[in-house]
Amino acid sequence: MRKQVVILTTCSEDWGGSEELWAKSIPFIMDAGHPVTVCKGEIATKHPKFIELKRLGVSFQEIYPSLPSIRKRITRRIENEFWKWRNRKSELPGLVLHPSVHAFETYLRQTKPALVVISQGINFDGLAFAYPCLQLGIPYVIIAQKAVDFYWPLPADRRLMRELLLHANRCFFVSRHNLRVTEEQFGVRLKNGEVIFNPVKIKVPIPYPERQSSFRFCCIARLFLLDKGQDMLLRVLSLEKWKQRPIHVSFIGKGVDKEALVELAELLDVKNVSFEAYTDQVDKVWETHHALILPSRSEGLPLTIMEAMMAGRPVITTNAGGNAELLEEGVSGYIALPVETSLDEAMERAWQQRNRWQEIGQNASQHIARTVPSSPEEILGKKLVAIL
Numbered sequence: 001m002r003k004q005v006v007i008l009t010t011c012s013e014d015w016g017g018s019e020e021l022w023a024k025s026i027p028f029i030m031d032a033g034h035p036v037t038v039c040k041g042e043i044a045t046k047h048p049k050f051i052e053l054k055r056l057g058v059s060f061q062e063i064y065p066s067l068p069s070i071r072k073r074i075t076r077r078i079e080n081e082f083w084k085w086r087n088r089k090s091e092l093p094g095l096v097l098h099p100s101v102h103a104f105e106t107y108l109r110q111t112k113p114a115l116v117v118i119s120q121g122i123n124f125d126g127l128a129f130a131y132p133c134l135q136l137g138i139p140y141v142i143i144a145q146k147a148v149d150f151y152w153p154l155p156a157d158r159r160l161m162r163e164l165l166l167h168a169n170r171c172f173f174v175s176r177h178n179l180r181v182t183e184e185q186f187g188v189r190l191k192n193g194e195v196i197f198n199p200v201k202i203k204v205p206i207p208y209p210e211r212q213s214s215f216r217f218c219c220i221a222r223l224f225l226l227d228k229g230q231d232m233l234l235r236v237l238s239l240e241k242w243k244q245r246p247i248h249v250s251f252i253g254k255g256v257d258k259e260a261l262v263e264l265a266e267l268l269d270v271k272n273v274s275f276e277a278y279t280d281q282v283d284k285v286w287e288t289h290h291a292l293i294l295p296s297r298s299e300g301l302p303l304t305i306m307e308a309m310m311a312g313r314p315v316i317t318t319n320a321g322g323n324a325e326l327l328e329e330g331v332s333g334y335i336a337l338p339v340e341t342s343l344d345e346a347m348e349r350a351w352q353q354r355n356r357w358q359e360i361g362q363n364a365s366q367h368i369a370r371t372v373p374s375s376p377e378e379i380l381g382k383k384l385v386a387i388l
Contacts, residue, residue: 002033002034002035003034003113003114003115003388004034004035004036004037004111004112004113004114004115005029005034005035005036005037005113005114005115005116005117005384005388006036006037006038006039006061006108006111006113006115006116006117007022007026007036007037007038007039007116007117007119008038008039008040008063008104008116008117008118008119008126008129009022009038009039009040009119009126010118010119010120010121010125010126010129011040011119011121012041012121014044014047015044015047015049015050016121016222017145017198017302017303018119018120018121018145018146018300019049019119020198020199020303020377021119021143021145021174021196021198021199021376021377021380022117022119022143022380023049023053024199024377025377025378025380025381025384026053026056026058026381027056027381028377028378028380028381028382028385029381029384029385030056030057030058032385032388034114034385034388035057035059036057036058036059037058037059037060037061037111037113038050038053038058038059038060038061039060039061039062039063039104039107040060040062040063041062041063041064041100042062042064043060043062045060061107063100063103063104063107064099064100064103098128100129101128101129101131101132104129104132105132105135105136108132108133108136108138109136112136112138113138114138114139114388115138115139115140115141115169115384115387115388116129116130116133116138116139116140116141117140117141117143117384118130118140118141118142118143119143119145120142120143120144120145121145121146122144122145122146122147122148122151123144123146123147123173123178123181123182123185124144124153124157124161124182124185126142127142127161127164127165130142130164130167130168131160131164134163134164134167139169139387140168140169141168141169141170141171141172141384141387142164142165142168142170142171142172143172143196144171144172144173144174144178144182144300145174145178145198145300146174146178146227146298146299146300146321147173147177147178147179147181147182147185147300147321148181148298149181149298150298151298152185153185153186158185158186161186162186162187162188165182165186165188165190165192166188166190166192168192169192169387170192170193170194170383170387171190171192171193171194172193172194172195172196172380173193173194173195173196173300174195174196174197174198174300174301174322175195175299175300175301175321175322175325176195176322176325177301177321177322177325178300178301178321178322179193179194179195196376196379196380197301197306197372197373197376198301198303198306198376199375199376199377200303200306200307200310200368200372201280201282201283201303201307202282202283202286202307202310202311203310203374204310205310205311205312205361205362205365206283206286206287206311206312207287208290208312208313208357208358208361209287209288209289209290211290213246214246214247214248214272215246215247215248215290215291215354216247216248216249216250216288216289216290216291217247217248217249217250217289217290217291217292217293217316218249218250218251218252218285218289218291218292218293219233219249219250219251219252219253219292219293219294219295220252220253220282220285220292220294220304220308221251221252221253221294221296221302221304222253222254222255223251223253223254223255223256223257223258223261224255224256224257225257225260225261225297226297226298227296227297227298227299228255228294228295228296228297229295229296229297229318229320229338230251230257230261230295231260231261231264232295232297232338232339232340232343233249233293233295233343234261234264234265234268234270234273235268235340236340236343236344236347237249237268237270237272237273238268238269238270239344242272242347243269243270243271243272245351247272248272248273248274249272249273249274249293250273250274250276250285250289251273251274251275251276252276252277252278252279252285253278254277254278258275261275262275282304282307282311283311286307286308286311286312286313289313290313290314290357291308291313291314291315291316291350291357291361292304292305292308292313292314292315292316292317293315293316293317293347294315294316294317294318294323295317295318295336295338295343296317296318296320296321296323296338297318297320297338298320298321299320299321299322299323300321300322301321301322301323301325301326302321302323305317305323305326305327306326306368306372308364309326309327309332309333309361309364309365309367309368310365310368310369311361311365312358312361312362312364312365313357313361313364314332314333314334314350314357314360314361314364315327315332315333315334315364316333316334316336316346316347316350317333317334317335317336318335318336318337318338318342318343319335319336319337319338320338323335326367326368326371326372327364328363328367330349330353330360331360331363332360332363332364332367333360333364334346334347334349334350
């Protein structure tokens with residue numbers, strides 16, 4: 001029997017790394033004969049990833065589309081005032097009273113899907129969309145791509161959020177850290193919780209590049225300081241010893257903080273860096289770079305770490321989120337605390353062992369090949385089908 005599966009993503013960007021897991025699980029759901037609809041506030045239908053999904057036969061549903069600029073400003077202001085008033089009159093937490101949740105509930109009532117998958121950026125930013133599922137008796141699954149030690153749910157929302165987690169069929173997390181932090185934030189053990197990896201694009205090691213004029217690090221990450229901490233890296237690179245060494249750091253990615261980072265590099269007189277556009281051809285990046293450096297403040301378990309390891313490159317990173325769960329200090333990478341002094345110390349340890357980087361990269365590649373399943377997306381897809 002064909003059973004409708006709805007995947008709702010809370011990603012605010014056109015597409016993000018957090019989308020890869022659910023997106024790549026879709027063929028396995030559809031191969032089992034079940035149609036899939038992707039729901040999102042706004043869907044960038046011209047984005048290559050959504051074009052690819054459309055070719056597969058996936059349908060789309062916007063739940064809070066944008067409006068023309070003038071009309072948008074007026075309409076949003078009226079809506080905000082209305083929902084402030086309604087929140088005061090309602091006994092329900094405000095998180096479930098947003099117009100997008102109401103629109104999603106209306107869609108669920110019309111379509112009556114057999115399963116809803118809610119993909120979140122952090123561990124509770126999409127839980128409101130589980131509320132209408134619970135009210136309508138529709139099974140749902142939660143995916144969380146990140147949990148932040150210092151970002152907790154609002155007290156007014158916490159009790160309902162906990163119930164929504166407990167009533168989920170499954171709660172998937174991309175690292176042990178994220179599962180543990182979620183349990184601690186909500187004061188409960190999630191017997192329905194488990195860790196599932198994100199899919200890795202790179203499947204085999206990439207030949208280690210010869211050193212040209214410098215050792216080339218890359219920092220592949222969204223240019224978003226609150227999470228990715230590139231400002232810490234620039235401050236370390238502003239130390240005289242790093243200015244004098246034959247190194248180059250490529251910042252690869254896009255994001256709202258690019259201008260701030262470029263200006264910070266200029267202010268600190270850090271010249272051995274470049275800011276390069278995002279690319280989905282990460283294998284090409286590793287043909288010319290010797291190591292990954294990722295100075296995160298908060299994380300899930302970044303794809304860029306797993307891809308660097310699979311490519312055969314050492315990783316220098318912080319212990320934010322699940323970053324360090326796949327690494328062994330001095331064997332497959334170098335681990336710092338998410339502060340500048342510790343990052344500098346980890347980079348120094350790596351620098352003193354730079355003649356071992358190829359060996360360390362080989363250790364990393366062998367370890368991740370043993371640890372991470374070759375197709376996490378297939379595992380997820382089959383788990384979802386089993387629920388139907």
